[in-house]
Amino acid sequence: MRAVIQRVKHASVKVDAEVTGEIGQGLLVFLGVGENDTRKDLEYIEKKTIGLRIFSDENDKMNLSVTDIGGGVLVVSQFTLYGDARKGNRPSFTSSMEPVKANEMYEQFAADLSAKGIYVQRGKFGADMQVELLNDGPVTIILDSTKIL
Numbered sequence: 001m002r003a004v005i006q007r008v009k010h011a012s013v014k015v016d017a018e019v020t021g022e023i024g025q026g027l028l029v030f031l032g033v034g035e036n037d038t039r040k041d042l043e044y045i046e047k048k049t050i051g052l053r054i055f056s057d058e059n060d061k062m063n064l065s066v067t068d069i070g071g072g073v074l075v076v077s078q079f080t081l082y083g084d085a086r087k088g089n090r091p092s093f094t095s096s097m098e099p100v101k102a103n104e105m106y107e108q109f110a111a112d113l114s115a116k117g118i119y120v121q122r123g124k125f126g127a128d129m130q131v132e133l134l135n136d137g138p139v140t141i142i143l144d145s146t147k148i149l
Helices: 039-051 101-117
Strands: 002-015 018-023 026-033 060-062 072-076 119-122 129-144
Touching: 002 039, 002 072, 018 072, 026 039, 039 101, 039 119, 039 129, 072 101, 101 119
Parallel strands: 026 072, 072 119
Antiparallel strands: 002 018, 002 026, 002 129
């Protein structure tokens, strides 16, 4: 499982010009699910997302997590995180999980964060989405559950 996480001042996602999710300060998470991902991969990405200490404390050090600041999380599905462009110029997405199962993992990710008391908003799985954000820093972190030590 892969996640591109951006620290944001605010972010929103629209589908057909209708806002489906928006947050103030917090994390924008682009989530990609790989063909071999399991619950273990999901739990790893959840734990890292919640625990990332990328918000400034009173000494202006990146030392606080999204839960520490009471921030929100906007989750957007993005199968293109598994795009492979090593051969030619048109990416292949064969490493992405098939849509029905990937949607289940995406929904579970959002539900698990919400169950932990985090304000969660989301895009619409499989839809053409327009994402607007004000990246804070900029701070962008890439997580990959296959890169666990």
